[in-house]
Amino acid sequence: MASAPRKPFSRRIQNTPRSMIREILRVTERPDIISFAGGLPSPAFLDAAGVARAAGEVLAEDNCAALQYATSEGFPPLREWIARRYRTRFGLAVDPGEILITNGSQQALDILGRIFIDEGDPVAIEAPGYLGAIQAFSQYMPVFHPVPLGTEGPDPGEFSRIARTEDPVMYYAIPNSQNPSGISYSTRRREEIASIISDSETVLVEDDAYGEIQFSGDKRPSFSRLLPRDKVILLGTFSKIFSPGMRLGWLCAEGEILDHAVTAKQASDLHSNILAQRILYRYLQCNDIDAHISRIKKAYAARCSLMLHLMDELFPGEVTYTRPDGGMFVWLTLPHPLSAMDLYRRALAENVAILPGTPFYTNGAGDQGVRLNFSNADEEKITEGMTRLARVLDAYTRECRKGQSSPHPET
Amino acid sequence: MASAPRKPFSRRIQNTPRSMIREILRVTERPDIISFAGGLPSPAFLDAAGVARAAGEVLAEDNCAALQYATSEGFPPLREWIARRYRTRFGLAVDPGEILITNGSQQALDILGRIFIDEGDPVAIEAPGYLGAIQAFSQYMPVFHPVPLGTEGPDPGEFSRIARTEDPVMYYAIPNSQNPSGISYSTRRREEIASIISDSETVLVEDDAYGEIQFSGDKRPSFSRLLPRDKVILLGTFSKIFSPGMRLGWLCAEGEILDHAVTAKQASDLHSNILAQRILYRYLQCNDIDAHISRIKKAYAARCSLMLHLMDELFPGEVTYTRPDGGMFVWLTLPHPLSAMDLYRRALAENVAILPGTPFYTNGAGDQGVRLNFSNADEEKITEGMTRLARVLDAYTRECRKGQSSPHPET
Structure with missing residues (x-):
């Protein structure tokens, strides 16, 4: 009925990458999911x-x-x-x-x-x-x-x-x-x-x-x-x-x-x-903000260290990762020919969410990268989630080694 | 010491009108000023x-x-x-x-x-x-x-x-x-x-x-x-x-x-x-927001009506103005050759602030226009402020009638 506008939207907004991450984060909000995909601080320190x-x-x-x-x-x-x-x-x-x-x-x-x-x-x-x-x-x-x-x-x-x-x-x-x-x-x-x-x-x-x-x-x-x-x-x-x-x-x-x-x-x-x-x-x-910050640092240090320890113990050797001195994130680099988007889908099937690396690149690169957040999930969830992720990674790596790196059935 | 950046700022920000209004509102925040320049709701209804x-x-x-x-x-x-x-x-x-x-x-x-x-x-x-x-x-x-x-x-x-x-x-x-x-x-x-x-x-x-x-x-x-x-x-x-x-x-x-x-x-x-x-x-x-809104309307109606009444009584006949049915503002139109910027300066000398009309035009017009706010000042201030403004307008109009419309000494 209404005439469609001639030039409906600015080039600027048409140029903005449609946020795949918005979709991913929506999925990962499901309560049954252990999520390392977001960037949320621990609720324990929201006073x-x-x-x-x-x-x-x-x-x-x-x-x-x-x-x-x-x-x-x-x-x-x-x-x-x-x-x-x-x-x-x-x-x-x-x-x-x-x-x-x-x-x-x-x-x-x-x-x-x-x-x-x-x-x-x-x-x-x-x-x-x-x-x-x-x-x-x-x-x-x-x-x-x-x-x-x-x-x-x-x-x-x-x-x-x-x-x-x-x-x-x-x-x-x-x-x-x-x-x-x-x-x-x-x-x-x-x-x-x-x-x-x-x-x-x-x-x-x-x-x-x-x-x-x-x-x-x-x-x-x-x-x-x-x-x-x-x-x-x-x-x-x-x-x-x-x-x-x-x-x-x-x-x-x-x-x-x-x-x-x-x-x-x-x-x-x-x-x-x-x-x-x-x-x-x-x-x-x-309030003593420095004491509050000290508590945050102590908790995040413990979570980061647990996550790194589990990765050291359980991840296939070909997967490399950074060892943060602070903040909220670890970055994984997957060995060729593994794909982070593919890993995301496989992990999600096990109710674990990770964030694939492409949105962090301006040129379409990054599908070897994965961001993991360690501040939001507690120790129990980190242990369970990383154990599941290690299992997924292990199977995916072995599959690729055998030259059977077919994309996930859902794609 | 530091090299000045080549193209320091975007055309967009250089294109934005430097807000004369920001300066005006800063001046009108002085406690000795009765201000009709801003667009603030009455503090009486901030619960x-x-x-x-x-x-x-x-x-x-x-x-x-x-x-x-x-x-x-x-x-x-x-x-x-x-x-x-x-x-x-x-x-x-x-x-x-x-x-x-x-x-x-x-x-x-x-x-x-x-x-x-x-x-x-x-x-x-x-x-x-x-x-x-x-x-x-x-x-x-x-x-x-x-x-x-x-x-x-x-x-x-x-x-x-x-x-x-x-x-x-x-x-x-x-x-x-x-x-x-x-x-x-x-x-x-x-x-x-x-x-x-x-x-x-x-x-x-x-x-x-x-x-x-x-x-x-x-x-x-x-x-x-x-x-x-x-x-x-x-x-x-x-x-x-x-x-x-x-x-x-x-x-x-x-x-x-x-x-x-x-x-x-x-x-x-x-x-x-x-x-x-x-x-x-x-x-x-x-809370009953409709009852709250009713109280706001009643108060603003009274203030608006007081302001219009004072203008009817005291303003020179050549000055025309709108008769609002709501909101927070009345708009004056000054007779030629009065200038709203000039009136602003003259009123400020009497500790009354008004808002000259040019910022409301995209083409530099508007110096015959003045915006007056009736929601923020209480009845006593409206009465005192409008009385002073009427005096200023009266003198300014008479001056112009005599062909003595010299700019204010400060300019």
Whole structure:
């Protein structure tokens, strides 16, 4: 009956990869599934009682101010808290005026895309890279230049070549306990990358979602200590140490960058939920967040170590994997000719969910990679799930060895 | 020391009008100022105690689920509530699956820009038009086609010409108690516009931010009852009837549009604050929202009527203004050669803030227009503020009559 619109949708949205991951995560929400596919923090550290106390106090004391329109930049005391934390963690002098509160770091990624990327602009990104960043930046239609990651960080030769010949507008990096690979850049590699960046016109984005939950190894320097301040944009989040559902993160940058980011934020949604910002700030005042973080680290270290131990014991030798020093993920590399999508389907038939690697690549690669989350499932589920996955892997590997690598019947 | 980036920022962000309004609103936050410049609801109807009760219950009962990652579409029971409300308000059959929860309607505007606008695409918008929409859409670099508003709604001749010759991808409208003009489209004008839309390939966006707070006049039909469902996108918000600071609004659309909107939402910030969504839903369950809305309407009607009465009594006859039937704004038109920017400066010298009209136009026009908010200041402040404004206007008009319209010394 109605005339179909002529050019119904923007090229931008038609260009965005239809999220296979959305479908996968939907399947893995079934209660009978043991899932290593998501990226959820452990529910044990979501402090509903503490948040309830903070909410009660905020609404009693701040009253209407907690419910009224607020400034785009964010709640000033919370911005001050974040600036102070940079001082105590890295000895970095940050002015609260350099902090913009965002809806989780995902919105900070969107804002970066918005203020830096014109269609066709080159963007350097880790490979494998964080799929949320790939999704956010894709909306602004850049040309991605993937930088292969090794256990010490990005390949310096390839990074240098890209910086020199492609002149990216930014390099997006998660130097600590990277998502999805779980690796952290070594100090030496950071220095190499910083030196290449300072000779270029590229801005480095340090997304430090997992820096607070490093549970082993030496502390490594933030790029903000290795580069002039106007060459580094810092992203942070309260999702891993407080609550992901409250969607609170931040972007930290100097002068003009922050100014444009605030304009972009205002056009996006005026400001982040002010009640949530005030609750968080009150929570940080009334609770020992460092003790809370210590408990998270201890629990995640134990889960990671259990998962690695089971993999060492049970997985076929041809399957290799990273040994994370923090964060929430381990990355597997399957031997040729195994396919991660195929493994996903086989594991799902045993009620175990994994995340195949392709969404972490901008060029269709990644079907040898698998991301496993160790923060959400408890020890019992990790043991049972990894045992099942080992069984699946074992059968699949043997099948392939015999040259019988036929695709799963369901495909 | 650092090399300045080659092409530091995207054309998009350089293209966004630097918000003079941000500066104006900053000035008007001074406590000694009586402000009619903003767009804040009355603090009297921000129910901090009710929100505190709802928050306590949600965190006690839903526990961790209120703090964990959630789905991009939004909290299902809240989407069901919104769908039911469409049924009771307009008799419109809406499936909860057609609702996407956004961070206020501002994010819905951003999502619409994102999914519909390629650079250079024609967009039809009311003149004066909502500045938040102009800001949001500007980021996607459309060509705006302003449709002049009269007291009955948009000029049908001009709208028809634009629809025919420019073929806009969308027409953005606030048919009820429009921001900034305060006018509502008459039923006849709605039918004319609907008829033009149905002969075009344009989608109509009905932003109904103020429909719930209509305090006089007849109920008028939603465009969703005048057009096929795939030609209308509905936007709504809880900012005016619950809390603007909690940033909760929605987009309602069919099939493919909603599907793209969810992808855009996911790339933007994954999902809206789930704690806030659950608190709102609980609040709606435990409180009589219709009684709450009735109280808001009664108070705003009284304030609006007081403001109009003072204008009738005190303003020079050459100044004309709209007579709103709801919402939060009155629109003044100054006689030639008065300038709204000039009036703004003169009023500010008397500690009264108004909003000059240019940000509501996409073509630099509007310096004869002024937006006045009547929802935020109480009766005493309205009386004092309007008395001062009348004095300023009177002096300014007399000055201009004498041909002495010199700019204010500060300029």
